[in-house]
Amino acid sequence: MRKTVIPFGPQHPVLPEPIHLKLTVEDERIIEAIPNLGYVHRGLERLADIRDFHQMIQVVERVCGICSVIHALCYCQGIEEIMGVEVPPRARYLRVMWSELHRIQSHLLWLGLFADSFGFESLFMQFWRVREKIMDISEATTGNRVIVSVNVIGGVRRNPDPEQIRWVLAQIDWVEAELQRLEDTMLEDYTVKKRTVGKGVLTRQQAYELGAVGPVLRGSGVAQDARQTGYAAYGELHFEPVVETDGDCYARNKVRFRETLASIDLIRRAIHRLPDGEVRTKIKGIKPPQGETVNRVEQPRGELLYYLKGSGQKTLDRVRIRTPTFANIPPLLVMLPGHFLSDVPVVTLSIDPCISCTER
Amino acid sequence: MFRMTPNIVRNLVVRKSTRMYPVEVREPFAQVRGELFNDIERCIFCGTCEVKCPSQCIQVDKKACIWTCDPFACVFCGVCVDTCPAKSLYQKTKYRSPTGERIIISQQGQPRKKDKAKDRAGESGTPKGSGEEKADPGGDPAT
Amino acid sequence: MREEIMAVSAEALVGEVAKLKVLGYRLVTLSCTELDASNLDILYHFDKDLGLKHLRLTAPKAAAVPSISPVYFAALLVENEIQDFFGLRFEGLVVDYRGTLYLEEEALKTPYCRFSLRSADQREGPAAALDAETNHPNAEKF
Ligand code: SF4
Ligand code: SF4
Numbered sequence: 001m002r003k004t005v006i007p008f009g010p011q012h013p014v015l016p017e018p019i020h021l022k023l024t025v026e027d028e029r030i031i032e033a034i035p036n037l038g039y040v041h042r043g044l045e046r047l048a049d050i051r052d053f054h055q056m057i058q059v060v061e062r063v064c065g066i067c068s069v070i071h072a073l074c075y076c077q078g079i080e081e082i083m084g085v086e087v088p089p090r091a092r093y094l095r096v097m098w099s100e101l102h103r104i105q106s107h108l109l110w111l112g113l114f115a116d117s118f119g120f121e122s123l124f125m126q127f128w129r130v131r132e133k134i135m136d137i138s139e140a141t142t143g144n145r146v147i148v149s150v151n152v153i154g155g156v157r158r159n160p161d162p163e164q165i166r167w168v169l170a171q172i173d174w175v176e177a178e179l180q181r182l183e184d185t186m187l188e189d190y191t192v193k194k195r196t197v198g199k200g201v202l203t204r205q206q207a208y209e210l211g212a213v214g215p216v217l218r219g220s221g222v223a224q225d226a227r228q229t230g231y232a233a234y235g236e237l238h239f240e241p242v243v244e245t246d247g248d249c250y251a252r253n254k255v256r257f258r259e260t261l262a263s264i265d266l267i268r269r270a271i272h273r274l275p276d277g278e279v280r281t282k283i284k285g286i287k288p289p290q291g292e293t294v295n296r297v298e299q300p301r302g303e304l305l306y307y308l309k310g311s312g313q314k315t316l317d318r319v320r321i322r323t324p325t326f327a328n329i330p331p332l333l334v335m336l337p338g339h340f341l342s343d344v345p346v347v348t349l350s351i352d353p354c355i356s357c358t359e360r
Numbered sequence: 361m362f363r364m365t366p367n368i369v370r371n372l373v374v375r376k377s378t379r380m381y382p383v384e385v386r387e388p389f390a391q392v393r394g395e396l397f398n399d400i401e402r403c404i405f406c407g408t409c410e411v412k413c414p415s416q417c418i419q420v421d422k423k424a425c426i427w428t429c430d431p432f433a434c435v436f437c438g439v440c441v442d443t444c445p446a447k448s449l450y451q452k453t454k455y456r457s458p459t460g461e462r463i464i465i466s467q468q469g470q471p472r473k474k475d476k477a478k479d480r481a482g483e484s485g486t487p488k489g490s491g492e493e494k495a496d497p498g499g500d501p502a503t
Numbered sequence: 504m505r506e507e508i509m510a511v512s513a514e515a516l517v518g519e520v521a522k523l524k525v526l527g528y529r530l531v532t533l534s535c536t537e538l539d540a541s542n543l544d545i546l547y548h549f550d551k552d553l554g555l556k557h558l559r560l561t562a563p564k565a566a567a568v569p570s571i572s573p574v575y576f577a578a579l580l581v582e583n584e585i586q587d588f589f590g591l592r593f594e595g596l597v598v599d600y601r602g603t604l605y606l607e608e609e610a611l612k613t614p615y616c617r618f619s620l621r622s623a624d625q626r627e628g629p630a631a632a633l634d635a636e637t638n639h640p641n642a643e644k645f
Contacts (some may be wrong), residue, residue, distance in 0.1 A: 034598065035580075038605035046615055051414060058414035058437050081505075126367060131376050136389075143393040149437040157442070158391070168642040181370075185363045211530050212578030229553050294506070294534075294548060294555060307534040307546065322548075322581075330577045359605065 001026045006341070014117045014345040016089050017355035021348070025341060033336040035329055036249050041359040045319050052314040053079060053289060054153065063321060066106045067259040067299045069098045069144035072151040075319075077231060078295035078308040079153050083286050088278040091155035092233040096270045098142065098150055098169075099232070099297075100263040104175070105134040106301055107260045110352050117345045118195040118248075123185055130178045137171050141163065145358065155280035165271055176264050179257075191336060196250040199296040200335040201349035203247055212331040214302020214326045216351050220247035226298035237269050249350040256352075286316055299324050301352045323357035362502060372412040377448060393438045395456045398427050400469040402448035409440035432463075434480045506555040508546075513568055516560060520571045523549050528556065530575040535585045537615070541565070543589055567592035580604075588615035 004025050010018035018039035022031040048060050060075045061068040073095055080087060088097075112127035115249070135145045141160050142148040150156050186192060202212065207220035217224055218241060225241035227234045242258045244251035289310035294306050302324030309318040327352040335347055379386065384422065388394065405427070406421040417433035418427075441449045511519050531548040538544050538561070545568070547558040562568050570593040573580040582593045583604040590613035593599075606614075 036604075041605045043614060046390065054412070055441075058435065120393035122364065122368065132377070139392055140389040141391070143438065145437060147435070149439075157438075159617055181367060189363045191482075208529055209524075209575070209577075211575065224553065226553075264487070284380050294557070295534075296555075303531075305548065309536060318534075318536040320534040320536070320606075322534075326580060327532070327577065329580055 003031070008344055008348075012345070014113075014349065015353070017353060019102075019348070019353055019355045019358075021344075022112050023334075023336070023341070025342065028340050028342075030336050030339055030344065033333050035333065037355070037359055039359075040120055040356050044360045045321060048316045048319040050315065051069060053237045053310065053316050055085075056316065056319065057151060057153070060319070060321070061149060062356055063094070063360055064299075064323065065146055066354065067102050067301070069102045070152060070297055070299045070304065071321075072149070073099060073232065074295050074297040074304055074306045075308070076151045076153050076243055078306050079289050079310075081293050081295065082289040082308065082310060083153070083283065085281055085283055085286065086156055089275045090159070090277045091279045091281075093270050093274045094156050094160070095151065095232045095280060096234060096237065097267055098138075098156075100147070100267045101134055103263045103300045104260050105138070107256045107263075107280070108134065110256060110349075111253075111260070112301070113143060114346075114349050115186070115192075115327060117349045119266060120189075120191065121137065123182070126182055129174055130182075133171055133175050136181070137168055141168065144334070152280065154283045155278070156245050157280070159279045161340040165274070169268065169271060172264055176261065177263075177345055179260060182255065187254060192253075193250065193341075195346055196247060196253055196350075197246075197289040199249045199339065199343050200350055201246075201248045202331055204245075206334060207247065207331060210329050210331040210334060212279045212302075213327045214299070214352075215252050215259065216302065216328050216331055218243050218253035219255045219296050223304075226296045229296065231295075231297055233273075234248075236273070239266065246327070248295065249299065249346055253352045260309060288318065301325055301354055302356070303326065322360055323354070323360070325354045325358045329358065330351070362477070377396045390453065392453040394436055394439075394452045394454045396429065396440070396449065396451050398429070398465075399448045399450065399466055400427060400467040402446050403427055403467075403469050404446045404448075405469065405471070406445060408443050408445060411413060412439050412443045416440060425471050427467045429465045430502065431465055506559070508557045508559050508622060509634075510559050510561075513560060513562060513566070516558070517569050517571060517574065519558060520547065521539070521574050523558075524574055527551055530571075530577050533581045533585065535591070537589065543591055545585070547571070548636075562591060564589070564644065567594045569593070570595040570597075572597045575592060589613055594621050 006023045006025055008021040008023050009015055010020045015126055020036040020039065022034040022036060023030050024310060044059055051059055057072050057075060060071045063071050074223055082227045088121065107324060108127050112131070114125040115123035115127065141151045141164060142158055153187070179246035201220055202220050204221045207217050208222055212220070223241045223243045228241060242255050242262055244255050270278055290310070290312035292307070292309040294305060294307050296303055304310050304324055305322040307318065307320035308316060311315045332348065332351050336344065405422050407422060407459050410420045411416045415433050415435050417430040419428040421428070425487070437450060441451055451464060459474055528549040529550045531550045534546040535550065536544045542566055543564055544563050545562055548583070549556045549558070560568070568591060570578070570582055572582055573595060576597065579597050582596055583598070583600045585591055587605045588595055594608070607626045
């Protein structure tokens with residue numbers, strides 16, 4: 001059988017982001033996949049040379065459009081650790097609230113796109129309709145829809161009043177009710193199962209050795225979630241990771257769906273325990289960061305790692321960002337061989353690729 | 361396949377979730393950070409906003425008292441508003457509407473000195489807080 | 504840093520990494536930082552049960568570093584990335600893009616190096632080092 005090389009991406013109907021895979025196919029089956037990156041590389045890490053460490057917050061938020069809060073959170077936690085700044089308890093709980101809101105909106109976006117990848121257009125629209133409500137909550141509580149600029153070194157910038165908090169709770173109830181209505185379709189429907197069960201299987205062993213993170217790792221049965229380390233206020237909220245054991249596209253789908261519901265729960269818990277008080281520690285008079293640190297948080301797509309190094313100057317020496325999709329690409333290369341060409345969109349989307357993150 | 365049917369039937373009877381956008385616009389939320397304005401009469405031309413802005417879209421000419429902003433480079437982060445010592449910057453809740461031409465907002469203020477009164481008399485030709493001036497001919501400020 | 508850092512040499516690197524793999528560590532990533540004009544600092548981050556462990560390697564820019572991608576396949580992307588951005592050579596990569604993962608073939612620069620490591624045909628001397636510091640490719644855009 002002759003081999004053919006087929007380029008998949010960077011422009012493809014199901015992929016919103018420019019990843020390019022060189023697929024070697026034999027008949028209809030894939031035997032090798034080689035990624036090609038660099039279409040949206042922006043060199044944001046190097047911006048640390050000319051932007052001071054406060055301005056870098058706005059820069060790192062733009063690494064990824066979908067999870068800006070969590071990028072900024074990781075960066076701020078790192079700097080706070082180097083500088084020895086204590087964050088007020090209310091700010092820690094609010095950070096959890098906004099992080100989880102972002103996780104919900106990112107997962108809903110993904111669930112919609114995933115439905116679209118196997119051609120279930122109406123389900124796609126349903127998920128995005130629900131997502132709109134989360135965007136509204138973001139806009140009302142933080143001031144912007146996606147890139148919300150709410151984290152600062154030493155706390156958060158907004159302090160929602162009790163009325164706003166009540167409104168958020170009401171909106172979240174609506175979101176939960178709507179999601180429960182879609183649960184049956186997304187998890188039990190014949191067409192969904194036909195396209196996802198048994199596709200892109202990653203065993204527990206493989207997932208761990210290939211360095212998979214987030215829902216890809218948890219879909220393969222490894223209960224690992226950076227939120228278990230208890231950063232921000234997660235340590236006080238009795239957080240439990242969501243785990244599935246099958247390791248296929250369906251398991252990853254299920255992990256993300258259940259995580260969305262779990263996030264709603266976490267927001268409720270965080271709000272019920274929300275302490276009163278300050279939301280921002282003044283950091284005037286503390287020297288600029290000197291030293292190095294590694295900080296990890298859990299993004300919707302998986303574990304995010306920041307390595308920060310400062311030498312007491314206004315600008316940092318090094319900001320190194322390891323985004324979750326970057327870690328999930330090697331597992332993808334292992335998942336793809338053996339599948340039909342028509343399954344490539346589904347399997348590729350099942351890792352929730354965010355290429356802007358990957359290339360920074 | 362039939363699991364989606366209840367949702368579809370429901371969608372036929374409930375209210376539409378989309379708006380006829382340009383005709384019908386939702387009221388913005390109260391705390392939204394939208395378009396940036398400078399109340400030039402209160403500005404003391406300290407230059408804090410120029411230093412703090414992460415997208416470096418503001419220039420302050422301290423001598424000539426000119427505050428310039430490239431509104432298309434602004435990312436609506438609100439850092440300048442937070443740090444302005446004279447509280448002269450503020451953001452409306454509406455976003456800037458798209459335009460076909462690039463504009464630069466340039467506002468001429470008056471120096472805040474002890475001899476303010478004298479200065480004011482000398483510069484009576486300049487309208488106070490003259491608003492947005494066009495940087496390139498033909499550009500219409502998008503307000 | 505809160506966690507333990509262990510210094511390794513280039514010769515002992517692959518052995519240490521293989522040992523960690525047997526102990527059940529997951530490779531998180533590599534972080535590369537430029538120390539001075541001729542040295543790079545590479546941190547290998549590993550994770551086990553939510554605890555981190557780091558290996559630190561100080562590598563001269565000119566010499567090649569043994570690749571750990573035969574041990575951990577996951578290292579292939581990040582090693583190629585460092586090859587692009589810092590111009591460091593990794594020996595024995597499973598898929599070697601030869602510095603073209605992000606960059607184009609024509610671009611012979613090492614964009615993340617502050618100190619002069621641009622190829623000699625572009626600029627020379629201490630002025631080049633200074634220029635590279637102020638005029639790195641990202642500065643122009645902003
Ligand atoms: S920070 Fe405020 S007072 Fe100072 S120059 Fe800017 S607008 Fe004027
Ligand atoms: S809102 Fe942000 S980006 Fe816009 S001018 Fe102010 S500081 Fe700059």
